[in-house]
Amino acid sequence: MPINPFVKMTSTVIKHLLGPTACKMYPVEKPVFFANTRGHIAIETNKCILCTLCAKKCPTYAIQVDKPGKAWKIERTKCIMCLACVACCPKKCLTSENQYSAPVTVKVVETFNVEPPAAPKAPETCPGKE
Amino acid sequence: MPKRTIIPFGPQHPVLPEPIHLDIAIRDEKVVEAIPSLGFIHRGLELLVDKKDFNDMCFVAERICGICSFIHGQGYCQGIEEIMNVQVPDRAKYLRTIWAELSRIHSHILWLGLAADAAGFESLFMHSWRVREKVLDIFEETTGGRVIFGVNKVGGVKRDIENDVLKRIVGTLKDMEAEFKPLANVFIDDYSIKHRFSNVGMLSKEDAYKLGAVGPVLRGSGVSIDARKLGYAAYKELNFEPIVENSCDCYARTIVRVREVYQSVDLIKQAVDKIPDGPIDQKVTGSPNGEFFSRLEQPRGEVVYYMRGNGTKNLDRYRVRTPTFSNIAPLVKMLEGCELADVPVIILTIDPCISCTER
């Protein structure tokens, strides 16, 4: 019986045993995403005009626009990164970052105060990240 | 005379990435009866046409399945375009072809890995999936997502791929092919793989045709049918022949898929060579009115969509007949008289995609 069929996998296996691992080593090494990887939706709060178009277009109702309360809200655990909102926003104030949303232990609705004169606060703390 | 052992197989079972259930009756280890049961993933998303307009339905179509998500989107869009008589730009057609073939590569290598795993060949599974990641990187770079692309829309595609990126993709695929080759040889030649796949799950040519098998299951039984030959998207202009194997067993289906990986790489090369410049989408106005049966070749075989519009934003009917659905009847046939150890292999050999089967 030829030995070959019994050892078909051996070379691959030995090569990897001796060679480097294919592992990306996340999270020890930070991942690099492509420029247009679809990630979480960010809003430039000073541009938004609360037109509610994005909320209407969003197929999963992840976005709520509170006109009287002047707030733009998103529930990240509903967003499917379809970018329909980004495409429809008349002011182009929605963008898709290439970083994904972090896992959370509670579902929260993130609220952004859309007050054109309001100073754009840097979102230092991510509620999802604790 | 020994009696039967009756056990449930699935819905939660380590070999099943997706829930399907079989009541298996075995004697010793021989399967004497296997009755499948579906519905664990039934969502009823066809009825979402009542709530989503025909443009948004594209998102739904993409999420029928995460493995050939792209082709679902493509099928949906092509159907609507046909009803509405939209002329899709050639570049969009070529891009669709390229993405579809990439999907096929990704899906087939994924399947090969799962098949290896079903036969208890863990390292082969790992290496297959390692190679597959290369294709996923191409996806992520070109569409922004690893599995759900979201690039289709009625009238064309949403994103373009620059020509130099296309060239680079061909290069990456060449690398991938080189890494895939030793693994493919394992599938083709390895003793233990042959032991597990050869003469297992026999489906004669006649049965395959009669029972409505599609895709690699059909072609593994020696029937040369490949819906890409219908010539949708850019396939009309590409040169290829359906891949056929004649041994009618799990091994044949495996080899069909191995060879289709090479074929897809070749098709992508052809497409990249021929792709014209130009716009990538066509503005669509109005609402669909009419009906169409849209047929495409997915990695798992021929998929059929039936769409019927009534001139409003919402369609009357959106019906998807997926390859796995068509392969259920052949599956039942193949399971007759196999060994218990073959059950996972045979189930996997139709590459079951339950999410699309039940929608």
Add this chain to the structure above:
Amino acid sequence: MKLLLAALAFVILTPVVCGLLAGFDRIITAKMQGRYGPPLLQPFFDVLKLFEKENLMVNQFYHSFYLICYLVFMVASGILFFTGQDLLLVIFAFTLADIFLVLAAYSTNSPFSFIGAERELLLMMSAEPMLLIAAVGLFMATKSFKVGSIASVADLNTILLLPGVFIGLLFILTIKLRKSPFDLSTSHHAHQEIVKGVTTEFAGPSLALVEIAHWYETAIMLGIIYLFFAGNPVIAVSVVLVAYFVEILIDNTFARFKWELTLKSSWAVTFIFGGLNLIVLFIIEKVKI
């Protein structure tokens, strides 16, 4: 007294050594699969964790009786072996221990455990002849069934007289270590046919017992390999390590066999390598006289 110390050393050292061996196994396996792999101490973490878990059971019997018997008899046969007792008795006690694992699985009355148990019995039936033939072979080569005297007599000649038996033993080592292609009844990772086979129903501490018993089992099997080279401990240890490595390699280069091929091949190997070796040995001795 010396025997008592040997027994004590065996009981204490085996989990440490075999746990580490298992740790290396997992790292090497991972590397072979292109992965990075777990920490070296992972097997210990696993077992300790299992003891922290709730003991979920279908009924109390398998844990309180059969599994404890499994462990106790595995340790007992190990002690018999490492204190140099009769090899046949060791193998019988070893079988007894294994039977308790099978019975534990049977007693759960769970479909997948049940099939696992049937397969485990099948595997035992496949492997047992070779073990006994190895004992008879060692007897023919060293004129003793006692592990103690075999170890003191064994030299280069032993392996030269018993090459077939040794190969056969390596073959069934794969079965006993639950490595692919013979991991029919249960496996270290999710089992594609029968979930977890015999161990399906054992949760938490019960599973930990099985794991520890498996370490002892490994020690006994490797001990028998060692016996062939006992004349020179350095060579013997390296042969054991090489054998273990080969098992890992085989684990990673084979799909799982089906029961028919398993039974056929192991009996065939047992007969062709083990049996013929004995017969040739017999003829050689007849000719000498």
Add this chain to the structure above:
Amino acid sequence: MSFITKSPWIVHYDGSSCNGCDIEVLACLTPMYDVERFGIINTGNPKHADIFLITGYVNTQNVDVIKNIYRKMPDPKVVVAIGICASTGNFFRECYNALGGVDTIIPVDVYVPGCAARPEAIIDGVVKALGILDQKKNKTYVAPVKPEGVII
């Protein structure tokens, strides 16, 4: 210290997902992401598992299945809902056969957003789950209260 964080074994069930999240869960096990680095093993058997990874939402048919699996996991255990479907039901919650996210039938400890959830996100989610697992082991776990929206 509890060893449970060093050896979390998982069981994965595909509720009614589209496969997208499933294959990403599987991808976590494969060379690129190799979660065995953290001692994670996919056991495929709830009785051995500490972490229940669930993808896809709940429909009328798999309610029992999910509850079944959950019941058969020994304590301490955590549930990680992977993907938008498992978290909130995606747009499928509008379908006639859907009940919604997984938290409608069993308590969910971590939600991993994403459609499909990326392997990195799944790893993050599991790491988060480990903390909870440890708390559950030491009986210091308090279920978080859902805040009324967060103002930024």
Add this chain to the structure above:
Amino acid sequence: MIEKQETVTIASQDELLKKVAEMSSSGYRLVLISCTKLNHFQVDYSFDKNYEFRNFRFCVPVEKPEMKSISSVFTNAFTYENEIHDLFGIEVHGLNINYGGKFYRINIKAPFSTLKKAVAVAATEEGKK
């Protein structure tokens, strides 16, 4: 699209069965049975041979939702017909494998047949919450 799609409407069930038998004997394979609810149930039987797509349409009245199975001719029809039974509530007679409504096991009976647009809208409102 280069393929040609032809749809023939057939009046009676018996004629349909004859047609189906004819298709079978001339080497066509069953590609799809689909059902659409309009004012009646429109049932389409689609066949294919050498990429040639032929479609036979048959109408089942809503008041009397019954049809005959073609699974005696095409064994694989049972999947489609069971599905139609579960989703549309059409009684299919003569099935070779009859799941008796347990094919999908949904709680709502025949959702494609009964669910009105109004209900759908209500569900949408709920989804928004």
Add this chain to the structure above:
Amino acid sequence: MAFIAFLILFPLLPAVLLLLVESPAVRKGIIIISAIAIAVISVDMAFAAPKNAAQYVDSAFHYLDNILIAGELILACTILYLCRNLPFKKYWIPLMVVLQTGMILWTELSGKLHDVKTQHVFFYDNLSLIMAVIIGVIGTLICVYAVGYMNQYHHHHHEIPDRQKLFFFTMFLFLSAMFGIVFSDNLMWLYFFWEITTLCSFIMIGYSGTEEAVNNAFRALWMNLLGGLAFAIAIVYCVTVLKIVELDDLLNSGKSAAIILPVVLIAFAGLTKSAQFPFSGWLLGAMVAPTPVSALLHSSTMVKAGVYIIIKLAPAMLITIPGTMITSGMMIALIGAVSFLACSCLAISQSNAKRVLAYSTIANLGLIVLCAGVGSYLALWAAILLLIFHAVAKALLFLTVGTIEHQIGSRDIEDMHGLISKMPRITIIMLIGITGMFLAPFGMLVSKWAALEALAVSDPFLPIAVIFGSSATLFFWGKWMGKLIAITNVKSDAEGRICHEEWFVLSTLAAMTIAICALFPLVGTYFIEPLYGRDPILNKEHIIMVAILLGLVLLVPVAFFFNWKKLRNAEPYLCGAGIKDNFSQFTGSLGTKEWKLSNYYLEKYFGEAKLFKLSVVVSTVLIIITFTIVFYGAR
């Protein structure tokens, strides 16, 4: 010696009484009293008798010869009478009877015996004492068991005429005949008793009178008669050629090649009686008889007569056949090996508990024959131990199967699923029997261990057969145990219906199985080793090791009472298809379904269809070869 006379003659008294009494109560009384008497005397005899060389009883009474002739005639007539409803065309059966009786009578009457030394009629040595204890204790226990069993039997089978009088008559007649066999030194007497057991077996197999039973009875008859014929030829040869008619003379006659032919002929008779291949068919067919019969005749005593005679002949079988390099023992050992290997494998494919037991019986007898054929001291030591252990454990198993059959209405192993939940006590008794059959440190395994060590010295062929065979044993016993111990939620009160006699007998046998295991070194020291006048085989270490293992087995159940923390019950894993708190059903494809578990039978490899025929062919060839070379050597 008085007790020999007592043991042979006394059972005839209850036998005749039982033929006469009608009242069940009286019958029960007679049986129990005589059982006690026989058991006590046989045990007492075993302990009282000197245990060194064989003791002989001279033929003091000349009328014994006449009794013998009369007995032979009555026996032949009875068999011929019973042949009146002979199945189609089997005329050679009565012909065989006539032939062999004719030969014996001719020898007796033709005066050939005058110049033959006829000194001893009866004798005893340690081996016959062991046999006597087995017959006296186990045999009578089975008779007591049968009291309860036969009532139940007729309760369950109304269609079978109640012939209990005949039944118990035969049982006690049989006991008498068995004692006769083990104490006879004169071959004529030995032959006479031998034929009585054949007759008893024939009557008992046909007890139910069904067509199948009658057919099987006749099969058993002709196969045993074939052995009887060989025996008769051997006697004629001995008397006419060797001028010998006593067993001890035959064995001590200088080991010349001349005795090979009669020895092989008698051994052949032993093979048929102990149902070795190619004659295994009759024992399987005998399983139609009521279970106590299977236990008494067809596993623990009558078939043992076959191996008993082979063990006795073992020294004579070591003589090399002239013109060849082999001994007749080797050939006999090979036949034993074929039987052991084939039957161990065949048992795997059986789900009928009695058939499994039957195959296992043949296999174990094969192992004994194998050891006897090898004939070394160690091998014989193992053979005798096997004989003892097997008698106890197998009787226990047969009887438990009988009891269980009456409670659950089936003797199929598949129907015994989860028996431990339904009938815990009876199941534990059965488990003791099964463990006794194949697991360390119980008796059978200890003997197998000894056998292996004995065989390893001689050549590798027999050990290989034994090794493969015992691995197969592992499989079928293991799966049977598994069936029994599966814990289900089904409760039953069936156990309460089992009668006292059965309980008593079963628990006694179970206790004996364990006790013998603990006491086997004593058996070795006091019975077997003096028999061959050799050194003890087991050294202290062996005994200690076995004792430790036994201790562990008995101690571990203590863990039961250990308080395990954090216990929670959950139903078995069913792929998520399970139903809450339901331990037997799951949600199946077409609705709720019961899961069922059945053992593997591996029909493809171990099925009867092929393997049985193959073994018959192989063993027939072996027998033909044996006789050919023996005849060739004799000339």
